[in-house]
Amino acid sequence: MRLANFVSDEKSTSIKQQFKILIVEDEVLFARAVMRRLQKANYECAHVENVEDARNIVKQFSPDIVLLDMRLPDGNGIDLIPFFVGKSATVTVMTAHGEISDAVNAMKLGAIDYLKKPIDLEELFLSVKKAEATALQNNSLDYSRQRNVHAIEGAEMLGESHAIQSIKAQITRISQIVANDSIPPTVLINGETGTGKDVAARLIHLSCHGNDKPFLHVDCASLPAELIESELFGHEKGAFTGATDNRPGLIEAAEDGTLFLDEIGELPLALQAKLLNVLERRMVRRIGSTKERPVLARFIAATNRDLHEMSLQGGFRQDLYYRLNVMSLVMPPLRERLGDLVLLAEHFASQTSRRYGLPKPVFTPEALDKVRKYSWPGNVRELKHLISRAVLLCGELGRVTEGDLALPGAQLSSSSLLGETEKALMLRALSNAKNNVSKAARELGISRMAMRYRMEKHNIQID
Template sequence: MLSNDELLEAGEAGATPAGAARVLLVEDESLFARAVTRRLDSAGYACEHAMTMAQAREAIGRFAPDVVLLDIRLPDGQGLDLLPELNSEARSVPVIVLTAYGEVEDAVRAMKLGAADYLKKPVDLQELQLVIERVLRTAGLKQKVDYSRSRESHRSHLSDNIQMLGESAVMRAAREQVTALAALAGSGLAPPPTVLIVGETGTGKDVAARLLHRAGPLADRPFVQIDCASLPRELIEAELFGHEKGAYTGAQGARAGLLEAAEGGTAFLDEIGELPLDMQAKLLNVIERRVVRRVGATRERPIAARFVAGTNRDLPAMIAAGQFRADLYYRLNVVTLTMPPLRERGNDVSLLARHFAAQMARRYALVEPAFQPEALAALQRYHWPGNVRELKHLIERAVLLCQGRSIGPDDLGLPAPGATRAVAGDADAALPIASMTLDEAERWLIERALNKVRGNVSEAARRLGVSRMTLRYRIEKHGLRGSIDE
């Protein structure tokens, strides 16, 4: 611990830059405040200091802090009175409470009011910096999870008009299989069979899962889509299974997990091949026993939901490589639904192109364009590595470019006949890697893979032999976000 007399000297110490997070210090002791702000400034934070409740309220609105360091006793009131304002629905700012009195009652009240953590004065500045970093990291992960939940909630309201378009034999067979499987959800008291939906990226596995849910007796129940590839690794267990209050730092209240939220409906585990091995074992237990135990809980909760999983990965190959549990695969693979790639669907390409053109024209209030015969022929010739998703994005771009006139082959931006094979080939003899540094070679390979699959991260990760989360990290590292299709 450092005394106030030592704080100014300690404030000169450097620290590892922590980014440009904004820290608001609400503290009426000027000597202590100077030491803290100088230390955090040197660590790369943007700091602002308020000495009263009134100054704090003004700074909160203007400065928009990412974290607040809050003294309990201030000249014009109790600092804890700010906590409800900082933890409102409109504003959620993590708060670290500072108190010179070390009273247990103060700390307990602060945590009940939603404080992320508390520290007693005199404060160890190194410990303070570590606590700030931990709180900011947890808040960032929570924000990602909350965004994922709100996005899924929004999607559920838009899912009434779900279609699996296509007149090809393979698509008619897929629709018939979905209809038959949907009806099985209402057969007596037995839980419906698990379904594994397989297919290349962009083939519409999520559409099939939603139609499977809405075509049967579960249509009015919850449909929860869980993207296993995008769940934060640090919070994946709590996100899937839920947590009790105080189970970990930042768990300020009990919360149901996504599997529990699907009670009575359907839980769709998309990108199941990206789920870590330890979570695979726990998921298997949930599916087998139909119970879930929240993180930090001592009792299990029953769960009645239909489990549907989707993947573009070769799960048997992953099992052989020790990357996926065989017992979970056999449990999921009770019934398999295969989504065909677009290149095997014949004239469905033209049907879907017209459908997407009409859809995009309505979205952007444009005249629906017609397709020139040469454009339709080019669409039919193309190999479609990104499948239906790639087609949809390509047509959206063409509708915006053509500005009401008919869509020609030049509006599509497809490679010339024969170019697709050259782009997708592996003419590695001419690769310039030998003259590159390791970082340069890695960046070149990732950019090349993304270009081949038109920015599809999942497909690029599969081709590079890494997980989707690993590839996303390296895309950020090399500044290649402009190369990906969100």
Template sequence: MRQPRIVIVDSAGPQGLAYGRLVARLQPLEVRHTSCVAEGIDISNEDGFDLAILVLRSGDSALTILDQLVEADPDLPIVVIGSAEGEKNVSDYLRHGAATYLPLETVDNDLENILAETLTQSRQRATGQTLRRAIERPYSFEDFLGESPPMKAVYSLIERIATRSVDILITGETGTGKELVARAVHRRSRRASAPFVPIDCGAIPDTLLESELFGHERGAFTGAEARRIGLIEVADGGTLFLDEIAELPPALQAKLLRVLQERRLRRVGARKETPVDVRIVAATSRDIDGMIENGTFRRDLFYRINVVRISLPPLRQRGDDIGLLAEFFASRAGREMGLRAGRFSADTYEVLRHYSWPGNVRELQNVIRRAMALTADDIIGINDLPNNIVTAAGKHAQHDPNELNKNLSTGDGFFASKAKHVAEFEQQYLHEIMERLRGDVSAAAKVAKVPRGTLYRLLKTHGIEPSHFRHD
């Protein structure tokens, strides 16, 4: 894992006292320096920078500079360093996009902890380009927004089989993205210019499903006043996506099998068969192998649709993909609601990572959208998440005996591991001190022996609202 890269914007130049002290504290990290705001913006836009440090001088237009930096790169965390007197403007700095404010007098004591905390924000920046590509090219593999080994295996399989004329079975839990996979296969196939026709076999009553799939002739049954083309014919030349195929009743399983064998179908009430050229991509969240064994799904139909099987992993097995997806959904919800893209506190990331996500990606999307609607800040804290998720995630984390081994095996290194455990301590400490002092930030800062601005920054990072502790 590479060392973080820092850009320092300081109008006093390399001769400034702050520069020497900062570089001494930042070694051996890679540091770039500029005394020009415009140049600092250009540097910050270079790939791979993790943090910007803005050193304020007397006469500097702090909010204007912040606005310029944020406009150039909204994903880059910015630490503002200034005099102790500048703490009275902390709320303004935070409102204009700063991650935190640090008095120059406390640099020696606080800078290392701040760097550790911003590693989480740096991960957000690392995913920023991926998110933008996904927004600009919504039908690319970035639709899945997954970089975990199980998802990379899925992408590789899609690429290999998309252009081959074989039927496909997609298996996976509800909400894992089976239709996304089906659409990706279709787009990369030789049938991409022809229709992609989806149907949820479990959502249509059995009495209507045959007509929906196969069509009917005029007068075939009561109410059939005109000929209707079924979805299999609509998909002619293209791809028919049969979602939840395990819900098909036995009679329709037999009729579908004939279509796959003969590539011909008979509309309800028709005398003649109609030739069709369609690729079948089927999907199920059921244990289809077990259904074959107990006789509720036809073995011969299974062999026809299971030429290639794509098994989608549940979200809980996708590791860091959870954070990537959360960032994407927050960005999209922010655009739809007219809000800035929300950032996540370190403890919120831990909750998302430890929760089991039985509803998979669909559940995560709904949770993030809810959090964006409820949060009163740019930072999404655990108070913005449903209580049942926070509770369940906490129980899972408490019973994880391999947590230290995970820290060592992820390759995040000392700073990232330290940041996680520091965040856990900070969360507990801040809750206790806010509860004891009933949300009085000034009194809490004195008890904690930290500047009030630092305490405000910590409270914001962890999504803790002091007013919630002010009891009557």
């Protein structure tokens, strides 16, 4: 059990109390990075690694906000939600990829937000800001509006190019229209993979009325085909084999917040008609139910596919395409905002160094020249992964060279970049631990077995 009091040099702009945040997370390295990030905002933090310690710590530490991992060594984090909600704490859950059902249950039990791992610290910080605003409202304090303003500023897209400034202006305009409409219009965000469509969706949510409400990010491509209807629309007990209880779908769980349907082009045709009905009538009916429930959520969809062409070829319903395309954004690829490359590279480098406690990185002129000349087919996502890898490789030197970037003639995929980043991080941990596998595993916040598995995966051998 770890308890840390933080003192910040930054002035609090709108808070008159020091919020207490409890981090329930068994990945120690990640938890430490979260605590360091929260230090800058004058939060008092505690960290525990399991369910038992989480229950015991409230005797000496009454949290206002809880960041709760869903998979803990001695139980499921979801069982702790009623416990903390009953003690007037605001809960944000952190869930691994594919645990959509857990997220729905968490929202039903009282969590206000969920984040899908791997989690970016800035995204998590925005969630903390939202939780803070909710806690302030619950305590009848008149500061929620100011906190929301600062959360919006923190979510602003990086970039000074004309292309990204145009996107910012369009988001502002969309937010103004949404705020003045009792039935929020749908928004369709187009763009290549890795251009930041999810960032645009969250920024729209934060810029609109109700930004303290849930924001549910649903990846339509990753939902299992046999479960997608139940996950979206919910079901009643006995509706099908395995339906042992009543369960709301993600559309209901979004309440009067935002439902972000990522990769909407992957939604099966059979469900496209059902979604269209929800959008048209603003009502949803669970599987096996005769009762309809009103839908208050704002809908934002995103795709990297040409839905218009798909609709002409019969791969996507034309009526749904027109219904989604009421308001639209086209996220620019990185090759159309070359003036932002250095700014983004330096931002991601600083972000990585802060996360892992490394010196502030400096790029050599040759490295920056290489960044400018590379085509970046994976866009901002590829840039982020590659820069993170380079910073980890340069380590304590803090000097990112052309060799650290290792930009090949053949272009790397995002998945290979992630693999190389993981390998570089493991090599660094082993070096710090003098090749002690158990110690390196503890530094990374994983088990020794998981460490051995990843070493074999990356062909890492030690003496």
